[in-house]
Amino acid sequence: MKFFIDNWFLFLTALVSGGLLAWPKLGGGGLAGRVSPAEAVQLINRDKAVLIDVCEPAEYAAGHAAGAKSVPLGSIDGSPALPKNKALPVVLICASGARASRAAAQLKKAGYERAHVLAGGLKAWREANLPTEKSA
Template identity: 35%
Template sequence: MISGLILGLLLVLTLLGGVFLPKSALAAVESKVTSPPSAEVYTAVDQLLNSLPRDYYTVMQVKQLKNKLKKRDNVVLVDVREPSEYDSGHIPGAINIPVRSLTKNLAKIPTDKPVILYCSSGHRTAIGMTALRLLGYTNVRSFPPSINGWKAAGEPLEK
């Protein structure tokens, strides 16, 4: 039986063309899936896709994010880029939890208040959101404009 986490991550990584996984690692995950996929696999994928909230990308604009951040104690902003990227400039108030270390840092990600993830372009954010969603987080959203959209809007960065 394929776990939801493996299936979900496989789905995201396949959609992203294995951008963040070496081919050998992607092949190892893909080997867990029977070929052709069983009815169980189709059902699991369908459940995953149907469990995504209708407002999956609720924070679509810089202005929306700024409004949410004004209520600082209500939102946790997570930069899922690598530490060197974070150190070069991040959205003020963001904490850095690289996407590769999300599962090791779940204690920093609350379940009782809104959490917004961002990266450079949205790819790592999608991976992080999918992983957290599969782990039961229903309060996580993304900021698709990411840091590039924030900078393009002329907003300040914190170092």
């Protein structure tokens, strides 16, 4: 018992560091639902996730992630481009991630529990050297 009392700071340090490591997995920090570009690709390949670009049509035409469907944020509610199966994961992307976060909140209210936001947006997608395309 004396050992524990004499070294309480070591136990406290271990407890705090373990908590900080577990925090993101528990959904803390306000980053729940955010995925990296690599995680997004895994969701697309393994779980048949649908990539949705919520930018405005002009932004989408200027450049978007390859295979992304265009569903502007203003028309996301009830859009026919969204998957009918609400159990499928949806990865939302925009220029920076701000609009995608709002779209994810709307989709979660509509029953899409597996709505994810691409952290860093299209910029992060490009920095990961993932394919982009332009519309005519």
